[in-house]
Amino acid sequence: MFDETFIELSRWQFALTAMYHFLFVPLTLGLSWIVFMMEAVYVMTNKVIYRDMARFWGKLFGINFALGVTTGLTMEFQFGTNWAYYSHYVGDVFGAPLAIEGLMAFFLESTFIGLFFLGWDRLSKRQHLTVTFLTAFGSNLSALWILVANAWMQNPVGAEFSAETMRMEMTNFAEVVLNPVAQVKFVHTVAAGYVTATMFVLGISAWYMLKGRDLAFAKRSFSVACAFGLASILSVIVLGDESGYEMGDVQKVKLAAIEAEYDTAEAPAPFTLFGLPNDETMTKDVEVQVPWVLGLIATRSATEEVTGLKDLMAEHEERIRSGILASQALDEIRAGTASGETLALFEEHKNDLGYGLLLKRYVADPADATDAQIAQAARDSIPAAAPLFWTFRIMVALGFLMLALIVLAFWFNMRRTIHKQRWLLWTLVFSIPLPWIACEVGWFVAEYGRQPWAIGEVLPTFLATSSLTTGDLIFSISGFLLFYTGLLVIEMVLMVYFARKGPATLGTGRYHGETGPASGAPVHPGAQPAE
Amino acid sequence: MILDYEVLKFIWWLFVGVLLIGFAITDGMDMGVGTLLPFVGKTDGERRVVINTVGPHWDGNQVWLITAGGAIFAAWPAVYAAVFSGFYMAMLLVLFALFFRPVGFDYRSKLTSQKWRKTWDWGLFAGGAIPALIFGVAFGNLLQGVPFHLDALLRPHYEGSLLTALLPLLNPFALLCGVVSLAMLVMHGAVWLQMRTDGAVAERSRTAGLIAGAVTVGAFALAGLWVAFGMDGFRIVSQPPLDALPNPLAKEVTTVPGGWMRIYTDYPAAILAPVVGFAGALGAMALSRIGRPGLGFVSSSLCLTGIIFTAGVSMFPFILPSTTDPGSSLTAWDATSSHLTLTVMFWAVVIFLPLVLIYTVWCYARMWGVVTEDDIERRGSGAY
Numbered sequence: 001m002f003d004e005t006f007i008e009l010s011r012w013q014f015a016l017t018a019m020y021h022f023l024f025v026p027l028t029l030g031l032s033w034i035v036f037m038m039e040a041v042y043v044m045t046n047k048v049i050y051r052d053m054a055r056f057w058g059k060l061f062g063i064n065f066a067l068g069v070t071t072g073l074t075m076e077f078q079f080g081t082n083w084a085y086y087s088h089y090v091g092d093v094f095g096a097p098l099a100i101e102g103l104m105a106f107f108l109e110s111t112f113i114g115l116f117f118l119g120w121d122r123l124s125k126r127q128h129l130t131v132t133f134l135t136a137f138g139s140n141l142s143a144l145w146i147l148v149a150n151a152w153m154q155n156p157v158g159a160e161f162s163a164e165t166m167r168m169e170m171t172n173f174a175e176v177v178l179n180p181v182a183q184v185k186f187v188h189t190v191a192a193g194y195v196t197a198t199m200f201v202l203g204i205s206a207w208y209m210l211k212g213r214d215l216a217f218a219k220r221s222f223s224v225a226c227a228f229g230l231a232s233i234l235s236v237i238v239l240g241d242e243s244g245y246e247m248g249d250v251q252k253v254k255l256a257a258i259e260a261e262y263d264t265a266e267a268p269a270p271f272t273l274f275g276l277p278n279d280e281t282m283t284k285d286v287e288v289q290v291p292w293v294l295g296l297i298a299t300r301s302a303t304e305e306v307t308g309l310k311d312l313m314a315e316h317e318e319r320i321r322s323g324i325l326a327s328q329a330l331d332e333i334r335a336g337t338a339s340g341e342t343l344a345l346f347e348e349h350k351n352d353l354g355y356g357l358l359l360k361r362y363v364a365d366p367a368d369a370t371d372a373q374i375a376q377a378a379r380d381s382i383p384a385a386a387p388l389f390w391t392f393r394i395m396v397a398l399g400f401l402m403l404a405l406i407v408l409a410f411w412f413n414m415r416r417t418i419h420k421q422r423w424l425l426w427t428l429v430f431s432i433p434l435p436w437i438a439c440e441v442g443w444f445v446a447e448y449g450r451q452p453w454a455i456g457e458v459l460p461t462f463l464a465t466s467s468l469t470t471g472d473l474i475f476s477i478s479g480f481l482l483f484y485t486g487l488l489v490i491e492m493v494l495m496v497y498f499a500r501k502g503p504a505t506l507g508t509g510r511y512h513g514e515t516g517p518a519s520g521a522p523v524h525p526g527a528q529p530a531e
Numbered sequence: 532m533i534l535d536y537e538v539l540k541f542i543w544w545l546f547v548g549v550l551l552i553g554f555a556i557t558d559g560m561d562m563g564v565g566t567l568l569p570f571v572g573k574t575d576g577e578r579r580v581v582i583n584t585v586g587p588h589w590d591g592n593q594v595w596l597i598t599a600g601g602a603i604f605a606a607w608p609a610v611y612a613a614v615f616s617g618f619y620m621a622m623l624l625v626l627f628a629l630f631f632r633p634v635g636f637d638y639r640s641k642l643t644s645q646k647w648r649k650t651w652d653w654g655l656f657a658g659g660a661i662p663a664l665i666f667g668v669a670f671g672n673l674l675q676g677v678p679f680h681l682d683a684l685l686r687p688h689y690e691g692s693l694l695t696a697l698l699p700l701l702n703p704f705a706l707l708c709g710v711v712s713l714a715m716l717v718m719h720g721a722v723w724l725q726m727r728t729d730g731a732v733a734e735r736s737r738t739a740g741l742i743a744g745a746v747t748v749g750a751f752a753l754a755g756l757w758v759a760f761g762m763d764g765f766r767i768v769s770q771p772p773l774d775a776l777p778n779p780l781a782k783e784v785t786t787v788p789g790g791w792m793r794i795y796t797d798y799p800a801a802i803l804a805p806v807v808g809f810a811g812a813l814g815a816m817a818l819s820r821i822g823r824p825g826l827g828f829v830s831s832s833l834c835l836t837g838i839i840f841t842a843g844v845s846m847f848p849f850i851l852p853s854t855t856d857p858g859s860s861l862t863a864w865d866a867t868s869s870h871l872t873l874t875v876m877f878w879a880v881v882i883f884l885p886l887v888l889i890y891t892v893w894c895y896a897r898m899w900g901v902v903t904e905d906d907i908e909r910r911g912s913g914a915y
Contacts, residue, residue, distance in 0.1 A: 059912075066637040069590065070630050076600045080615030081622050085686045087615075091608020092868040096876060099605040102598030103883040111591030111891055115898065118587045120913050122897050162869075164776045166685050167608070169869040334683065466616035467688045476623050483630050494638060507911050 002361055002462050009473040010082055010465045013480065015447075017074050019440055020484045024068035026439050029143055029190050030197025030232070031061045032136035036129075037224055043129050052510070053221055054132070055120065056503045057201065060495060062117055067491050069110075071484065076102075082476075086454050086464035093159045093170045094149055094455075097177075101145030109138030143193070144186050151182035154446070155250045156455050161350055163333045168458060181250060184242045185446075191235035192442065195402060196435035198229030202409055203432035204499050206425035213512035215419065217503050222418060226410045233403045240399065241297060248298030248306060251456070253382055254449035255298055256309045258392045260284055260385040264308035268295025274393075277386045282310060309382050316355060317378040323356025325349045327366045354458040355381070361462055383451040391441040391448075398438040405431055537774040537864075539873040543606045544863040546880055548843050550602055554595035555716065555835040557891075561589040563720020563743075565632070565659025566713070569652050571724060571735040576904040578652055579640060579915065583907060584727040586915040587898045589636055591891060593629075605876050609779060609866040610850050613687040617679055617851075618672070620697040621665050628661035640915050659720075660713060667712025670842050671705030673851060674758065674791065676765065680856035681779055690855055704757055711750045715812070715838060718743035719831045722815055726824035729901050737819055740827075744816035751808060751838060758845065764790020765852040765860060779865045784857035791845040801844045808837030 035058050042050035076098070079087050087095075112134045119128060152159075158175030159168045170176065202225050208218035247255040255261075260277035261269065262284070271293035276285040298306050307315075329346035330353065332338040338346075358377040359366040369377070405428060412418040418425070450456060454464040504511040534542070564585050572578035585592075604611040615622055631654035639651035678690040721740030725733050758764075763786040770782035787793070794801045811834025818827035846852070848863040867873060907914045 062637055063641075066633040069593075069633040073593075073597065073629055074626055076597045077615055077622060077626065079604065080600075080611045081619055082616070084612035084616035085684075087604065087612035088609055088685055088687075091604050091611060092872050095601065095605030095608055095611070095868070096872055096879075099598065099601035099876060100879050100883075102594060102601040103879055103887065106597060107591065107594045107883075107887045108890070110594045111588075111887070111894055114587030114590055115894055118583075118914060119897060121910060127897075162776070165778065165869070170872050170875070173871065173875045466612075466619070467686065468616065468619060472619055476619070479623060479627060483627055487630065487634055490634065490638065494641060498641075505912065 003470065006468070006470045006473060007462045007465060009470060009477060010468075011461065013082060013473060013477050014078065016477065017071065017078060017480055017484075018447075019443065020480075020488070021068070021071040021075055022439060022443060023436060023488070024064050024071060025143075026193035026196035026435065027064045027200060028061070028068050028139050029193030030195070030228075031057060031064070031200065032132075032139055033194065034197050034201055034224060034228055035061060036132045036136045037228065038221075039129050039132050041224075043125050049217060049220060052503055052506055052508060053217060053224075055506055056217075057221065058116065058132075059505060060200075060204075060498060063491060063494050063498065065113065067487055070487060074480070082466050082468070082473075083454070083464050084466035086459065088167060089459050089464070090156075090159075090168045090455055093156070093168055093176060094152060096170065096173070097145045097149040097152070101142055101149075105138050105141035105145060107138075109135055109142060112138065140190055143190050144182075147186045147189055148177055148179065148182045150446075151179045151185050152176055153453075153455050154185075154450055155179055155181040156458050161353055161458075163330055163346065163350075166334070168455070181246055184239050184246050187235060188239040188243055191232045191239060192435070192439055194232035195229060195236055195406075196439060198225045198232060198406065199402060199428075199432055199435045201225035202229065202406075202428045203430075206428040207499075208502060208512075209419045210422065210425050210429070214502055217511065219419065222409070223413055226406060226413050229406045230410050233399070233406050237399055237403065240396070244297040245300055251449070252307050253309070253312055254388070254445075256307060256312060257383050257385040257388045257449055258445065259294060259306070260389040261294075261306060261308045262310055262385070264305055264311045265294075267299075267305045268292045268302045269298070269306040270294060271297070272389075275389070277389045279384045279386050309385065313378050313382055316381040317374060319352045319355040320358060320374055320377050320381075322349045323352040323354065324359070324366045324369065325356075326353040327356040331365075354453070354455075354460070357463055358452065358460050361460070380452050383449055388445055388449050392445045395438050395441045395445060398434050398441075402431070402434055402438070534874065534877065535774060536870045536873070539870065539877060540773065540864055540867050542877060543867060543873055544843075544847070546877075547599065547603060547606065548840060549884075550595060550599040552836050552839050554592075554599055555839060556719070556832045557592035558589070558595050559663065559716040559835065560719050560723050561585045561592050561632075562659035562663045563716040563718070564724060565635075565655040565720075566663065566717050567720055567724065567736065567739055568659070569656050571721075571732055571739060572652075573731075575645065575648060576907070577732050578648075579907050580728055580732055580902050580904055581724060582636065582639070582655070582915050583902045584724060586636060588895065589632065591894065593632070602876070602880075606868055606873060607850065607861075607863075607866045608868060609685070609687075609777075610861050613677075613679060613681075613851055613861060614669075616687060617677055617689055618669055618700070621669060621700055625662045625665050628657050628665075631655060631658035636915060659716075663713045663716045664709040667709035668701060668705045670712070671702075671708030671754075672700055674708070674842065674846065675702075675704060675762065676786075676852040676854035676857075676860075678855045679851075679853050680859040685779065687859075704754070704762070707750055707754050707757065711747060711754055711838065714743045714746040714750060715831075715835055718747055718812065718815060719828075719835060722819050722824050722827045722831050725819055726828055727900075727902055729903060737824075740819045741816055744812050744819075744831075747812045747834070747838075748809060751805075751812070755805065755841075759789050759792050762791070763788055764793065764845075765849055765857060766790050766793065767848070767862070770862075770864065773864050775865075777865045777867050779859060779861055782858060782860075782862075782865065784852075784860050786857060794844055794847060804837050804840040804844050806837070807833055808841055809834075811835070811837050 035054050038050050039054035112131045115131045116135050157179050158172040160171045162169045201221055205218040205222040208214045259272055262282040270289040270291045273288045273290055275287035278285055294306055326349035329342045332342050356366045358380055359369045362373045363369050408424055412421050452460050454461040498505050502512055504513045568581050572581045635651045635655040639648055679687050681687055718740050721736045721743055724736035765784055766787050768783040768785055811830050814830035815827045818830055849860055851861040853859040
């Protein structure tokens, strides 16, 4: 009764546009702070080279930012265009953080960013530094509200279903904002953005050092980035671990799927370092395990169990049966024929209403579901483990690899021998894409792991779509692919062009490849003329 | 302070109006400027002048659109769901056109190739003209009503595939509304350019503003006559109390020929909206003509306010009337969020919108002044 192709396409479009958007977000989050730090050093020490650094990295920041804005536009409207039932069903709760994000954060970031780019000669030093700070602060504040919204999809607290309005309604705004999932997610995500910017600045600076050009400029940029990066990568990993604990608490299914833990292991659960999960048979064909570790991460104890997928499915089957009762009671309430008894029954079972809705994939009225359909719906209630198992491990491995690289960079930078470590510098150049891969697979784990729910245990994804047609979706996906890919290619070309030309693009006459002073400034590449 | 539900519902109707007007005055100006770019700027230097009058501000201005989108989501979730999915193709067209703006503004002057720059100039034209036109077309369709109904789960459904529904969307009345919207934003952008440039660009902008102003007045008058004599409006026959929990299916609605004019007999003060619309446009033209574009800009801002309010009050309390199932129509009373969400969002607006206005004014003030080619030449890569 549901057009599976249409639902798949709706999901693909969202995944595609969101993942494109997140190619640009992390660099914005991190590079804005790096630029701010450079500019702060300039304001404090008056050394012009730091202003040049802020302006040059700010230029690259701008090239990236333009596409962040472009792809972000889609996101603000896409819930309405493609997820109309979602918008109706949870807009009362989910819309608020999005709107507040606009009012409180996005206005701040976007209003000042124009002055950041174009106001260098219109503002005093301190004014410009303040503008840079507000831009960075605004973009990070944006991330906070977006992650509050996203966290609510994962763990919908502070809200309740209303039979009168047929939707979720906010019952406690503070609970929505202080959602524990939002807090760990926010720090984990912005810190991942800081690491992205770090790897970006390290890689490009390393390349200048390898080419023996703009050395003073490159080394200073490198120093700023690796100090910032070390703190950031540690936050990412610590908060990643904290997410594991949060998941063990509120998203047991996602955790079990990431671990491909089909059967509940005895406490404390082991962590599977390597394995071959098989979703058909629900067993791991091969596994290499480290005892205790998962139990410690997920429960912070040696005695609590981490529930396996099979047991979770059995629990869900119970909740689906309870959801059927809720659904029947709701029909009576909507028809105005409910007795006091029915109302009480609804109150008792309404937290399982979402599970009842899972049956709508197979029958119009959940009450008509057969045992086989209920079993199928229970099977649907867990995501495929294998893709999560692998993407999660890729993310973690990349995290530790970047930790190692940043520690080495930090160490040799401190010893002042970094420019001699050619192997490390080359490794850093080729590692530029790593943080992007880690971010994208990280989001895949977070969102694919939420399936089959659009809103955890409340609204199944397949019910959340708009009433469009497959043709509409093919048209829009093609359009997005065409535009985004075209724009991405243009962005990359410009980025590579400006990164290769380096600080000479500022036209100050002080840098590699410039023929003469632009405005009477002395030429000594890499030197730091005082203003 | 706890405001009661009915009052909040009305305040939110006003707030959405304010956000849309804020969007028109700020980002609408950028769209007008984008539309005029290839015509008032003949050389690359002139075009850079045009672009740099809005260069530092277009990004902040665009947030009015994004915030309006978010606010509609939070305050009128049913409207957000039904309008944006129902106008799917139109929304895509707007989005695709808007994509040209961030990259157009930011990338255009980064390379010196003339071909590259001219391509982006047309990109900025499309990013200005297409949304300006489509937003008017969308309002035209709201006035006419949209073929949709809500099922028992309150899920919106539409008649026919939306791919084919794009054509009826572009009917003559809706296109006329599109002309109103495009012309008023072009007028607005032209007055802005006249104020912020000098020489040939300012002169051409003055001429363009006068033409666009005349078109605005004519098309707005024609649309008004059409609404009064050639079109059905919608009227609520019965509905639950205004402070009831929102249920769009609980009311009875009929259509009445010329029904959208009723508000002007019931509340004669409402006539102020169209009067300000006309007077603002005529004032902007007169002031622009005598070389007072600063006051002209204030006047054209009033024109936008008047015209948008005219559309709003004519339909009040309707937001999205349904032609195929009038009972499914969405109104400011029955398409809103819960009392709590409206309260929380009310405070968010009351606290943050004034702050936004303060720092926006500060940013404009810092970048104020006539933009000239010499000025851009001097700033080199520090300008767009």
